[in-house]
Amino acid sequence: xxxxxxPSERFSFFxxxxxxxGNCYYLGNPAYGxxxxxxxxxxxxxxxxxxxxxxxxxxxxxLITHDHYDHIRSVGYFGEKMHIPVYATREVHRSIAxxxxxxxxxxxxxxxxxxxxxxxxxxxxxxxxxxxxxxNDNSGFFFEFHNQALTLATDVGTITDExxxxxxxxxxxxxxxxxxxxxxxxxxxxxxxxxxxxSGTGHLSNRQTAEFLANTFSPDLRNxxxxxxxxxxNSPELAYATTKKHLSSNxxxxxxDVALHVLKRNTLSHRVxx
Numbered sequence: 001x002x003x004x005x006x007p008s009e010r011f012s013f014f015x016x017x018x019x020x021x022g023n024c025y026y027l028g029n030p031a032y033g034x035x036x037x038x039x040x041x042x043x044x045x046x047x048x049x050x051x052x053x054x055x056x057x058x059x060x061x062x063l064i065t066h067d068h069y070d071h072i073r074s075v076g077y078f079g080e081k082m083h084i085p086v087y088a089t090r091e092v093h094r095s096i097a098x099x100x101x102x103x104x105x106x107x108x109x110x111x112x113x114x115x116x117x118x119x120x121x122x123x124x125x126x127x128x129x130x131x132x133x134x135x136n137d138n139s140g141f142f143f144e145f146h147n148q149a150l151t152l153a154t155d156v157g158t159i160t161d162e163x164x165x166x167x168x169x170x171x172x173x174x175x176x177x178x179x180x181x182x183x184x185x186x187x188x189x190x191x192x193x194x195x196x197x198x199s200g201t202g203h204l205s206n207r208q209t210a211e212f213l214a215n216t217f218s219p220d221l222r223n224x225x226x227x228x229x230x231x232x233x234n235s236p237e238l239a240y241a242t243t244k245k246h247l248s249s250n251x252x253x254x255x256x257d258v259a260l261h262v263l264k265r266n267t268l269s270h271r272v273x274x
Contacts (some may be wrong), residue, residue: 009029009146010029010273010274011027011028011029011145011146011148011273011274012026012027012028012029012052012271012272012273012274013025013026013027013150013172013174013223013225013271013272013274014026014052014268014269014270014271014272015225015227015263015268015269016040016044016045016048016049016268016269017039017040017044017048017265017266017267017268018154018227018228018229018263018264018265018269019070019228019229019230019231019264019265019266020070020228020230020231020265021070021231021265021266022039022040022041022070022073022266023037023039023040023065023070023071023154023227023228024036024037024038024039024040024045025037025152025174025227026049026052026054027124027143027150028054028058028059029123030053030058031058031122032058032059032060032122032123033054033058033059033060034059034060034061034062034063034121034124035059035061035062035063035078036062036063036065036141036152037062037063037064037065037071037072037154038062038064038071038072038073038074038075038077038078039069039070039071039072039073039074040073040074041073041074042074042077042078045074048268051268052268052271056082059078059082059084060084060085060121060122061084061085061086061087061111061121062075062078062079062084062085062086062087063087063088063126063141064086064087064088064092064096064139065131065138065139065140065141065152065154065155066092066133066135066136066137066138066139066155067091067092067095067096067099067135067136067137068135068155069099069101071155072096072099072102073101073102075096075102075106076096076102076103076104076105076106077103077104078109079104079106079107079109079110080104080105080106080107080109081104083108083109084109085109085110085111086106086109086110086111087111087113087119087121087126088111088112088113088139089112089113089114089115089128089137089139090112091136091137092135092136092137092139093106093110093112094136095135095136095137113126113128113139114128115128115129115130115139116128116129123145123146124143124144124145125143125144125145126141126142126143126144127141127142127144127166128140128141128142129141129142129162129163129165129166130160130162131153131154131155131156131157131160131162131163132156132157132158132160132200132201133155133156133157133201133202134157134196134199134201134202135155138155140152140153140154140156140163140166142166142169142170146274148171148172148274149169149170149171149172150170150171150172150173150174151166151167151169151170151172151173151174151175152174152175152227153166153167153173153174153175153176154174154175154176154227154228155176155203155228156175156176156203156204157199157200157201157202157203157204158200158201158204158208159204159208159212164212164216167212167216168216168218170221171220171221171222171223171274172221172222172223172225172272172274173221173223173224173225174225174227174263175204175209175212175213175224175225175226175227176203176204176209176226176227176228177204177205177206177209177210177226177227177228177229177234177239177242177243177262178197178203178204178205178206178228178229178230178233178234179197179203179205179206179229179230179233179234180205180206180233180234180235180238180239180242181205181206181207183232183233183234183238184197184198184205184230184233187232187233188232189232189233197233203228203230206234206238206239206242206243207242207246209226209242209243210242210243210245210246210247211246213243213246213247214243214246214247214249214250214252215250217247217250217252217257217258219257221258222258222259222274223258223259223261223272224243224258224259224260224261225261225262225263225269226239226240226243226260226261226262226263227263228263229262229263229264229265231265236262236264239262240260240262243260244260247260259272
């Protein structure tokens with residue numbers, strides 16, 4: 001018989017911001033939590049955490065997916081000033097140390113991780129896995145807690161077997177849906193940037209994400225969050241409609257079979273309890 005969770009044990013997830021202007025996500029329970037990425041200023045991070053009743057003192061770790069500035073802007077502050085351990089691969093830590101835009105060096109807060117080697121943060125087991133992107137290194141994260149699993153994969157150039165594997169194990173999935181193909185094709189971006197985005201080491205389109213979700217859907221999946229939407233080549237409404245349409249075409253109804261959420265760029269998301 002599965003243990004029924006008390007309110008003090010239940011986990012929750014929310015986004016503090018998602019997109020090229022800054023990425024930061026929270027996973028935790030009332031006793032402790034972790035941040036995934038630190039791409040938003042410290043003051044706004046604290047304020048948005050507090051709006052959901054989370055005090056920064058309960059944050060046990062900051063996990064970094066990769067070294068692009070919209071994911072690491074405040075990492076020095078949290079690591080060096082707040083003494084929160086910062087978990088990332090050696091390559092990402094090396095890039096952070098060499099980034100002149102990071103005000104504080106991490107020194108004693110650095111924790112090196114290896115992909116495919118699970119590690120523990122309080123009651124959360126974490127496994128980093130490889131995600132293709134044009135950074136020095138890029139990780140997705142697979143979290144296991146209280147017989148549940150959450151996978152986060154952002155800045156995904158293409159869906160590899162590894163990404164699909166960890167996405168397929170999730171009860172709760174955060175996955176990129178960056179751009180609408182027609183908006184990008186007809187938009188103002190220069191050709192070299194359009195090619196970079198669609199190169200296979202850039203970002204996923206709404207269609208690519210929606211087709212993947214529809215074709216690999218598991219009845220164990222309870223929540224989908226679409227993340228890292230482009231401000232110029234996408235909209236929350238379009239990303240939501242594209243995924244909903246593809247799921248529906250395979251007999252999967254949003255609201256009945258799975259909850260579908262879209263994470264806005266500069267907005268605190270709703271808190272979802274597990």
